[in-house]
Amino acid sequence: MSDRKPLILVTNDDGITASGIRTLVELMQQLGTVVVVAPNSPQSGMGHAITISSPLRLYPSEIFDDVIAYECSGTPADCVKLAKHHVLKDKAPDLVVSGINHGSNTSISVLYSGTMSAAIEAALEGIPAIGFSLNDFTRQADFSHTHDHILTIARQVLERGMPKGTALNVNFPARAAEPIQGIRICRQANAKWQEVFDERRDPHGRRYFWLAGEFVNFDTQAEDTDEYAIAQNYTSIVPCQYDLTAYGLLDELKDWKM
Amino acid sequence: MSDRKPLILVTNDDGITASGIRTLVELMQQLGTVVVVAPNSPQSGMGHAITISSPLRLYPSEIFDDVIAYECSGTPADCVKLAKHHVLKDKAPDLVVSGINHGSNTSISVLYSGTMSAAIEAALEGIPAIGFSLNDFTRQADFSHTHDHILTIARQVLERGMPKGTALNVNFPARAAEPIQGIRICRQANAKWQEVFDERRDPHGRRYFWLAGEFVNFDTQAEDTDEYAIAQNYTSIVPCQYDLTAYGLLDELKDWKM
Numbered sequence: 001m002s003d004r005k006p007l008i009l010v011t012n013d014d015g016i017t018a019s020g021i022r023t024l025v026e027l028m029q030q031l032g033t034v035v036v037v038a039p040n041s042p043q044s045g046m047g048h049a050i051t052i053s054s055p056l057r058l059y060p061s062e063i064f065d066d067v068i069a070y071e072c073s074g075t076p077a078d079c080v081k082l083a084k085h086h087v088l089k090d091k092a093p094d095l096v097v098s099g100i101n102h103g104s105n106t107s108i109s110v111l112y113s114g115t116m117s118a119a120i121e122a123a124l125e126g127i128p129a130i131g132f133s134l135n136d137f138t139r140q141a142d143f144s145h146t147h148d149h150i151l152t153i154a155r156q157v158l159e160r161g162m163p164k165g166t167a168l169n170v171n172f173p174a175r176a177a178e179p180i181q182g183i184r185i186c187r188q189a190n191a192k193w194q195e196v197f198d199e200r201r202d203p204h205g206r207r208y209f210w211l212a213g214e215f216v217n218f219d220t221q222a223e224d225t226d227e228y229a230i231a232q233n234y235t236s237i238v239p240c241q242y243d244l245t246a247y248g249l250l251d252e253l254k255d256w257k258m
Numbered sequence: 259m260s261d262r263k264p265l266i267l268v269t270n271d272d273g274i275t276a277s278g279i280r281t282l283v284e285l286m287q288q289l290g291t292v293v294v295v296a297p298n299s300p301q302s303g304m305g306h307a308i309t310i311s312s313p314l315r316l317y318p319s320e321i322f323d324d325v326i327a328y329e330c331s332g333t334p335a336d337c338v339k340l341a342k343h344h345v346l347k348d349k350a351p352d353l354v355v356s357g358i359n360h361g362s363n364t365s366i367s368v369l370y371s372g373t374m375s376a377a378i379e380a381a382l383e384g385i386p387a388i389g390f391s392l393n394d395f396t397r398q399a400d401f402s403h404t405h406d407h408i409l410t411i412a413r414q415v416l417e418r419g420m421p422k423g424t425a426l427n428v429n430f431p432a433r434a435a436e437p438i439q440g441i442r443i444c445r446q447a448n449a450k451w452q453e454v455f456d457e458r459r460d461p462h463g464r465r466y467f468w469l470a471g472e473f474v475n476f477d478t479q480a481e482d483t484d485e486y487a488i489a490q491n492y493t494s495i496v497p498c499q500y501d502l503t504a505y506g507l508l509d510e511l512k513d514w515k516m
Contacts, residue, residue: 047306047335048369055458055466077305077370081453082467108382110502111306112335117369124366124450149516156514165448166504185511187503190423192382195339200313208313209340237516239507244368245445246424249497253443256414258407258495 006032006094006158009122011079013043013101013114016063016071020100023143024132025064027150028097031158035093036061036069037083039076039114044103048117049075058082076118084125095158096122099132100150102141106133106171106226107189107217110240119167120242128162130154135230136174145180146172149235153183162239169238173230186236189225191217264290264352264416267380269337271301271359271372274319274329278358281401282390283322285408286355289416293351294319294327295341297334297372302361304372306379307333316340334376342383353416354380357390358408360399364391364429364484365447365475368498377425378500386420388412393488394432403438404430407493411441420497427496431488444494447483449475 008028012021016038028034040059043049057073070087072079080096098118105113115131122129132150134141153170162168169188173180195213202208219225229236266286270279274296286292298317315331328345330337338354356376363371373389380387390408392399411428420426427446431438453471460466477483487494 042311045308045310047304047308047375049305049307050303050370050469052303052469053300055460055468056455057464057466078469081469082455085453086455086457086467108500111378111500112308117305120369152516156516160514163504163507163510166507169502183516185508187505187508188501190501195343197314197340197344199344202313206315208315209344210313211308211310211336211339237511238502239504239511240502241504242366242369242502243446243448244427244496244498244500244502246421246497246499247445249421249424250443250445252421253495253497256418258410258414258441 008032008034009083009093009096010034010036011038011076011098011118013039013046013076015039015042016061018102020102020143024097024100025067027147030151031154034067035087036064036067037072037079037087039079040071040073043075043114045112046075046114047112048077050077051075056082076114077121080118080121092127095154096127096129097132097154100143100146101133102139103137104133104135104171104230105131105169106230106236107191110169110188116169120240123165123167124242126164128157129167130157130170132170134172134174142175145175149180149183166239166241169240171226171230171236173233176233178233181232181234184229184234184236186226186229186238187224188238189217189219189227191215191219191227266290266292267341267351267354268292268294269296269334269356269376271297271304271334273297273300274321276360278360278401282355282358283325285405288409289412292325293345294322294325295330295337295345297337298329298331301333301372303370304333305370306335306375308335309333314340334372335379338376338379350385353412354385354387355390355412358401358404359391360397361395362391362393362429362488363389363427364488364494365449368427368446374427378498381423381425384422386415387425388415388428390428392430392432400433403433407438407441424497424499427498429484429488429494431491434491436491438493439491442487442492442494444484444487444496445482446496447475447477447485449473449477449485
């Protein structure tokens, strides 16, 4: 870390009023100058959505003391784009942190996660980035047991940087009687959401559906996954990248009759 | 391909009225029994978004002759989930095809692409899936030069299946004077969108922003990318997977002071 105070951009997907982002802002103020650009409403499940067919709004917010903050009508990925290109006038922050998400983003949830899409958007810009999520989706989630790990991980990233095109997906177990056991470097567990659609009728008799579902872990025997780590009361770190190419298939496909 | 007629689910992200999906439906009718579940409005840029905070609507549509079709209020990923779990009553289709998108989804656009999120959602369910996109975003785009390749690729996938957890990202060059030169198996080009925000004032004097930007290809020297292929008037196929773990970093991270 240089002597200059690092510039840290904070965003999230639960919206600027969530308690998770307040915790993150307060912690990052210990490490550098904080700027916040966060959605003005919850954006959970937005994946890597961006807003291209409607205009974006950006308003100054005084929700945090002594912090330059804006609320944005867009998605978490929009927030990072607007922060870099407009709020910060193309001055790249030293670190982008997203979260703390109310709810875990382990395993396949990384695909649907607005929290991680903000971190990956930063990685696309070559900015070191971390998404933090807690395995507790309540509004009243207790984040106090995560403070030390957040500071440790953020300090390491500020000091070492991240290889270009990568970002960290950090997940914490929900607060338990025992303190978190430690930090584990993990791979994304192989799992999926087994959807159930809850079919109902509105007061006008028209049918509608709620998306619900259960998490199904196909990796229950493995001990190197993020799912395993948080189940064992560890903090999990998965380094993520955004090249989706299935390299192992390239040769096989070249043999197809096409 | 077995003697039984394959069941093919068709979706897209431009909405059920787009001409790209009509082309795809008509082509798939040559290969099997087609069911359509597609968004009732354009969903471009939705990435892997899912709808969890508002209810989903699903209405029968008679837009296609002799095809069971539904329009859905959700995202492309929602459409695949609703199709599998509700419309098809958990009977897995033999193939999911998404598109033909009006606009290419090469390189990093795969992250923002609703077209590909539908294909990846299907892959998560273990269903062979293909996203088709044309490098022409106009509503009047001419898809006629893509028909042969669509049928060839879909037939190969129906015959061979796809390895679990993978889907194909197929991009076609815009119609040119010469026919498409052939099909290339590619990797995702390393590129990004260089955003520009177009700042305006609404009639009430309030500021708003349009997201715009230019595509920047960092891979201009490489000949094995999807970008290169379509620039050379080839159809590109990138096999995609959804494990974002940056495996090459796992050992390095274990040496961090944490």
